[in-house]
Amino acid sequence: MYSGNKAMRDAFGDALADIGAQDDRIVVLTADLTDAIKVGKFKERFPERFYQMGIKESDMIGTAAGMAIDGQIPFTSTFAVFTTSLANQAIRVNVAYNNANVKIATSHGGVCVGADGATHQAFEDVALMRLIPNMTILVPCDANEAYKATIAAAKMDGPVYLRFGRIPSPVVTGADDPFEIGKARILRDGKDVAIVAMGAMVPAALEAASILAADGIKAKIVDMHTIKPLDENTIIESAKECGCVVTAEEHTVLGGLGGAVAEVLAKNLPTPLRMVGVLDTFGESGEPQEILEKYHLTYSDIVKQVRLVLKQK
Amino acid sequence: MKQKRMQGNADLQKLTDLAQQLRRDTIRMIHHAGSGHIGGALGLADYMAALYGWAMQYDDLDPTDPDRDRIVLSNGHTCAVWYAALARSGLIPLEELATHRRMGSRLQGHPARKAMPEYIETSSGPLGQGFPVANGIALSLRKRVSQGRVYVILGDGELQEGQVWEAFMTSAHYKLDTICAFINYNNIQIDGKVEDIMGIAPLADKIKAFGWHVVEIDGHDTASIVAALSEAASTKGKPTAIIGNTIMAKGVPSMEGDAKWHGNTPNDAETEAALEAVGTNNRFKDFPIANRA
Structure with missing residues (x-):
């Protein structure tokens, strides 16, 4: 599937478009970061299932929860740092306490935003998500795993937090390697x-x-x-x-x-x-x-x- | 039994009788629980009665009917009157009202979806957080081509939360005309008068400027409520907000308009006086309370 160096967010965008073709309950919401988190491919193929929410992360998460409660499978997309801090209460109550089937996909986990500096570097996102009951947390290690994690998240029922890197990173797992949530x-x-x-x-x-x-x-x-x-x-x-x-x-x-x-x-x-x-x-x-x-x-x-x-x- | 959406002319007397019983239930639930938020709940009784007694489509035999109407109680602390409405509509057993705020009860201190997903679309309580979920449900209903409507209820103090205005933007941007928001404008919040704590006026102008159709009514006048709900349902292309001018703790003169009754619990004597003020109606029986001292 992928080899050499590849950004996980690109693999996420590919996976989303592929799973979107198979399941029309998949909807995607973004907070003004369509290209940054690579949901443009999905938007192009399924414009009627793509929801631009503007720069309001809490509202995006709450809206996604409502869509999930009515049977859709929403993926929200923005940077890790904004999602987990700005929208923490919405994640806690609207998504996790409701056990709503929302997939909180984030890019720019860790230091990979580089020059943008401290405000944009997500150092604590996984810890914040760990504290919330009902939450599944997936942190894939390369593009192949990011692809599989996205598909696995779509197929499981319940809230999932997904953390992807921004910059190309070495692909160290094979396309055919197994991926099972909860199994290292x-x-x-x-x-x-x-x-x-x-x-x-x-x-x-x-x-x-x-x-x-x-x-x-x-x-x-x-x-x-x-x-x-x-x-x-x-x-x-x-x-x-x-x-x-x-x-x-x-x-x-x-x-x-x-x-x-x-x-x-x-x-x-x-x-x-x-x-x-x-x-x-x-x-x-x-x-x-x-x-x-x-x-x-x-x-x-x-x-x-x-x-x-x-x-x- | 199925209630169809806004079927025929509303029986105003029936709805006002129901509202008075919801008030009795609310007072008895909160007194029995020993805690709760009585003022806002009493103030919402007339609107809640109009929703469950006429406006909303639901079916107790098919509670998850995909085309049912939904309620999102964004000001979740007023839930006692909602639970009472569910019971008086035959959706939950009347006896269950005595369990409110008790360990193991489905009638949690703030609405919990986990407890009753067929009636409680979303858990709520942290202010500002129910409204976005209502928008999400409305977007999904549109995607499914369902006629279901979504009634979101907000407190006036709640409008101080920035997230509410994010949600106002979203409903208008997506032209969600299946959304009807009711603002319980009683001008009271925990610390005092809304206008003194953090003013929200001119409210109608603000919401209109956000792209909404706005109707201002006396939130206790059943005829006005019914007319506003009809107007909301026939307004296309934009969401409707009903600003309900209300009196906190309406129906109990000794409590009306006093911020103290946002969250205080009436003692035995105050409860008796409140029930007397609300009165009785032989159409209804009070719910039983076991082992009441």
């Missing part, structure tokens, strides 16, 4: 350390594993594409097998993937754990790569944390 994927086996990663940090984790392998350290790479419901079994089994864990996310370590894994391990199998992620801070303007380096979100940061956690075993 082992992308590389290893017995020395388990690296549990989400989103664009999965390719970084694979790169880190190659570097570690040169030193004889075998890392298991877990692609945690579903943050909720979390695949606790895979986390516990991986921790048991490897004896130490590193998490990696383009997101704050508070309440996101790192926090979620820490909760599981503390309750079930206390295991040395280190986290790669944003450390309770706002971002700033810069090229995405510059920001990833400054905020310690690269493969070399994962390598560094692995070496530290190995000493804690």
Whole structure:
């Protein structure tokens, strides 16, 4: 399907147009960001099922909930940071408490907006969504997974939060690889350390594993594409097998993937754990790569944390 | 039994009798629950009676009929009078009214869709948040080519929420003429008079400027309510807002217009006095309350 480098938001746009052709209950709402989140293809093919809502995110989410309650399958589309903060109350009451079948699709998760700066960088979106009952959270790691996550979200009944990256990122999963909501994927086996990663940090984790392998350290790479419901079994089994864990996310370590894994391990199998992620801070303007380096979100940061956690075993 | 949409001439006496009974039910529910929002609920009794007694299409034997009319109570705190209307329309058992605000009840302190999805389209309570859902339902009804209408009810204080104006924009932009909004304009909110807390006047001009058809009425006059609902249904190409000039706690003179009765619960003596003021009608029996002290 996709290979090389490809932006997840593009795959989302493709998937939406494909599933839209199969199911006419699929409707798409956007808050003045048709092109930015790549819903233009759907708009072109199904203009009568495309709803421009203007720059009013809460109203978009509430309207989508109403459409879902009457039997449609709405996908809302805007940036991660606007959806989860501006429209948080609408997501909580109109979508989640109603258990309305709304798919909250977002782009620009993490630092990938780069030069736009801190106001536009979503560092806490996944944590905010984790706190809300009934919510399923999908953070695909590449374009192929973004495509499959979109289709899977459309096919399941209930609220889903989808987080996509903006910039082209390495395609590391195959077109035929399975994708099941709530079932983490082992992308590389290893017995020395388990690296549990989400989103664009999965390719970084694979790169880190190659570097570690040169030193004889075998890392298991877990692609945690579903943050909720979390695949606790895979986390516990991986921790048991490897004896130490590193998490990696383009997101704050508070309440996101790192926090979620820490909760599981503390309750079930206390295991040395280190986290790669944003450390309770706002971002700033810069090229995405510059920001990833400054905020310690690269493969070399994962390598560094692995070496530290190995000493804690 | 099926009630068809706005069938024939409304029986005004029947509707005013129903409204008075909704008031009795509301007072008894809130007294029995020990908490609730009595003032706004009493003020909405006349409108609610006109909706369930004449305007709305629904069928207790087929509650999820896709062409039924819908209510979205955006000012969810006034739900006691809605629950009473559901019971008096035969949609829920009368005895259930005694469970309002109790653990396990379908009649939650604020409307909960989870409890009764066939009648409660959306959970509401956080102000400003019901209205957008009503627009979404209306958009979906249009997509399905259904004649169903959507009645959204808003408090006047609620209009201070910016999100309400976002929703006003959406209904007008999409020309949702199946939407009828009722604004319970009693000029009272928790902290005092709306005009003192954060003014919303000139309300009719504002809503008109947002592209709506606006009708201003005495929100307690059943004939005016029925006429406004008819006008809303025959207005095409734009949504209609009915600004109902109301008196908070209407029907109980000792409570009328006093902000204290937004959220206070009447004690036993106040309850007796309120019920006496509302009066009885032998068309109705009060709902039973078990183990009442």
